[in-house]
Amino acid sequence: KNQVEQSPQSLIILEGKNCTLQCNYTVSPFSNLRWYKQDTGRGPVSLTIMTFSENTKSNGRYTATLDADTKQSSLHITASQLSDSASYICVVLTGGSYIPTFGRGTSLIVHP
Amino acid sequence: NAGVTQTPKFQVLKTGQSMTLQCAQDMNHNSMYWYRQDPGMGLRLIYYSASEGTTDKGEVPNGYNVSRLNKREFSLRLESAAPSQTSVYFCASSGGIVNQPQHFGDGTRLSIL
Numbered sequence: 111k112n113q114v115e116q117s118p119q120s121l122i123i124l125e126g127k128n129c130t131l132q133c134n135y136t137v138s139p140f141s142n143l144r145w146y147k148q149d150t151g152r153g154p155v156s157l158t159i160m161t162f163s164e165n166t167k168s169n170g171r172y173t174a175t176l177d178a179d180t181k182q183s184s185l186h187i188t189a190s191q192l193s194d195s196a197s198y199i200c201v202v203l204t205g206g207s208y209i210p211t212f213g214r215g216t217s218l219i220v221h222p
Numbered sequence: 223n224a225g226v227t228q229t230p231k232f233q234v235l236k237t238g239q240s241m242t243l244q245c246a247q248d249m250n251h252n253s254m255y256w257y258r259q260d261p262g263m264g265l266r267l268i269y270y271s272a273s274e275g276t277t278d279k280g281e282v283p284n285g286y287n288v289s290r291l292n293k294r295e296f297s298l299r300l301e302s303a304a305p306s307q308t309s310v311y312f313c314a315s316s317g318g319i320v321n322q323p324q325h326f327g328d329g330t331r332l333s334i335l
Contacts, residue, residue: 114264141320142320142321144323151328151329152328152329153226153312153314153326153327153328153329154265154312154324154326155326156323156324156325159321159322159323161321199264199265203320208270208272208278208319208320209267209280209281210267211264212264212265212266213264214262214263214264215264
């Protein structure tokens with residue numbers, strides 16, 4: 111069964127600090143991996159999309175990495191801001207299927 | 223630019239009632255999707271429409287029907303609501319179905335008593 115596991119489940123950091131969120135998946139065959147940010151009460155917003163051949167992709171202070179061999183991805187947030195407080199969701203798409211597998215998300219709280 | 227608009231934002235139904243959730247996008251996207259999000263679980267795809275005129279089942283289609291009314295609009299219907307369908311429903315759209323980012327609406331919070 112295709113699965114996407116995210117860690118940690120929740121994380122609290124101080125404003126200005128960096129953090130890294132993890133995503134491990136068992137989806138096969140792999141098509142692409144996406145990271146979304148979801149603010150409380152809002153829909154998810156796309157941060158990055160990476161295909162098999164991409165190792166890293168940045169979007170401002172967000173940098174995602176992908177290791178397709180170990181089936182791991184990470185999302186690094188640099189110089190965190192209060193507005194980064196949200197749930198971060200990892201999503202993996204299977205080749206040949208249009209049904210994505212969503213992780214349960216990491217809840218990030220940034221304190222002043 | 224409104225993006226993806228969902229109506230209503232909140233709804234309370236009684237078991238057995240029917241209702242239709244509406245979704246419209248103004249980005250000229252080909253593909254549209256309906257998801258549900260339950261506490262402690264990842265989003266799950268209910269139905270999707272890869273292009274105007276086509277619809278396909280997702281991971282959890284039972285108890286739902288969809289209509290791709292035109293390129294802009296994709297509705298989700300609950301024919302006989304059940305308490306297990308209490309959830310937050312999200313509509314999304316994308317330019318293509320494989321490598322294009324999905325743009326989500328802000329959800330419909332549905333409670334079924």
